[in-house]
Amino acid sequence: MKIPREILLQKHEAATPQLDQVWSEVASVAFDNNAVPIARPFLVNAWHELFWSYRRSWSGFAAVWAVVLLFNMGRKTPESTMAAISPSEMSQVMAMRMDQLQMLAELGRPVPESAPKAPPPMPAARDPKASNEHGHDNQIFV
Amino acid sequence: MPRVAEPEPLPVAQARAGDAGAWSILFKRYRLPLYAYVFELARNEQTALDIVQETFIAAVRHIGGLRDDAKFSSWLFGIAHQKCVEQWRRRGRDGLFSDELIDQSDDGADGPVETLLRAEQEAGFFHLLEQLPTPQRSVLLLYFIEDFSLDDIARVTGAPLGTVKSRMHHAKLAFKKLWEENRQ
Numbered sequence: 001m002k003i004p005r006e007i008l009l010q011k012h013e014a015a016t017p018q019l020d021q022v023w024s025e026v027a028s029v030a031f032d033n034n035a036v037p038i039a040r041p042f043l044v045n046a047w048h049e050l051f052w053s054y055r056r057s058w059s060g061f062a063a064v065w066a067v068v069l070l071f072n073m074g075r076k077t078p079e080s081t082m083a084a085i086s087p088s089e090m091s092q093v094m095a096m097r098m099d100q101l102q103m104l105a106e107l108g109r110p111v112p113e114s115a116p117k118a119p120p121p122m123p124a125a126r127d128p129k130a131s132n133e134h135g136h137d138n139q140i141f142v
Numbered sequence: 143m144p145r146v147a148e149p150e151p152l153p154v155a156q157a158r159a160g161d162a163g164a165w166s167i168l169f170k171r172y173r174l175p176l177y178a179y180v181f182e183l184a185r186n187e188q189t190a191l192d193i194v195q196e197t198f199i200a201a202v203r204h205i206g207g208l209r210d211d212a213k214f215s216s217w218l219f220g221i222a223h224q225k226c227v228e229q230w231r232r233r234g235r236d237g238l239f240s241d242e243l244i245d246q247s248d249d250g251a252d253g254p255v256e257t258l259l260r261a262e263q264e265a266g267f268f269h270l271l272e273q274l275p276t277p278q279r280s281v282l283l284l285y286f287i288e289d290f291s292l293d294d295i296a297r298v299t300g301a302p303l304g305t306v307k308s309r310m311h312h313a314k315l316a317f318k319k320l321w322e323e324n325r326q
Contacts, residue, residue, distance in 0.1 A: 002264070003286075004267065004286040005286050005287055007264050007267060007268075007285075007289055008178045008283070008286060009174050009175065009178055009184070010267065011178070011264075012174060012177055012178045012181060013174065014173075015177055015181075015187070015190075015191070016173070016174065018191055019173040019174065019178055019191070019194065022173070022191055022194055022195045022198075023166070023169050023173070023198075024197055025193055025204070026169070026198045026199055027162060027165075027166075029199050030161075030165075030198070030199050030203065031162050032203035045206075048212070057257070091203075
């Protein structure tokens with residue numbers, strides 16, 4: 001009479017020699033070159049768990065970002081924009097630019113001292129009702 | 143059912159420190175129970191050997207993640223169980239481990255599970271085991287082989303405790319039913 005555990009283990013006892021071979025393979029893989037990570041520091045562990053295990057995925061992301069960056073840089077290069085303008089258009093642009101600078105210089109010129117002074121400001125319009133009241137006052141005083 | 147007695151304390155602390163001799167002792171202790179568990183789930187000798195190998199390599203590499211040395215056994219079986227699930231996923235048989243059963247309390251219907259088996263009943267025992275759905279077979283095997291508690295089985299299989307209770311309950315009922323049908 002046996003318990004289920006004994007029956008189960010007895011059934012698979014024939015696999016013991018193969019399991020011993022498994023151990024030799026485990027030992028060669030796990031203990032070779034001190035491959036056992038013993039109490040790894042947190043940062044090293046995080047590096048292995050978060051980055052190194054997924055290095056192919058991270059490399060893929062990096063490649064995609066590099067391509068996007070190169071694409072954006074290629075679109076915004078000023079030299080390429082300037083090269084697209086012909087020499088005649090360039091001279092027109094330069095002439096317009098010179099005109100703009102001249103106008104700016106004129107606008108920013110200081111005012112000369114000999115220039116006539118600006119007239120004094122006009123007095124504010126008086127209220128007709130208020131003027132009548134003043135009129136009566138004048139009559140009394142006269 | 144008697145608890146699985148350990149003749150001497152297992153050198154888990156030494157194994158944690160990277161002692162190859164300690165790992166050799168642990169391998170000798172668990173190689174056959176682990177192989178039996180994996181084989182009865184995978185039903186393939188080479189697959190079972192591969193999973194045992196992968197399990198121990200992973201255990202050596204990740205023993206730093208084991209918080210409690212006393213839980214080494216369930217931790218090791220948990221790795222093996224995950225390897226089995228991965229194997230099933232690779233073969234497109236994911237549903238085998240994911241079926242949920244209605245949670246029911248264990249009514250203590252022990253019956254043949256705790257009984258001793260005569261020699262002529264052994265073949266029938268394996269025949270009955272094969273007929274159980276994989277999740278129920280898994281909890282029953284863990285109970286038979288290592289006498290794991292329901293908590294330990296939940297830890298090994300990664301299933302909630304209620305699900306494990308339900309699976310154990312259904313496994314025992316199914317086993318009892320099949321057992322009685324075979325006796326008639």
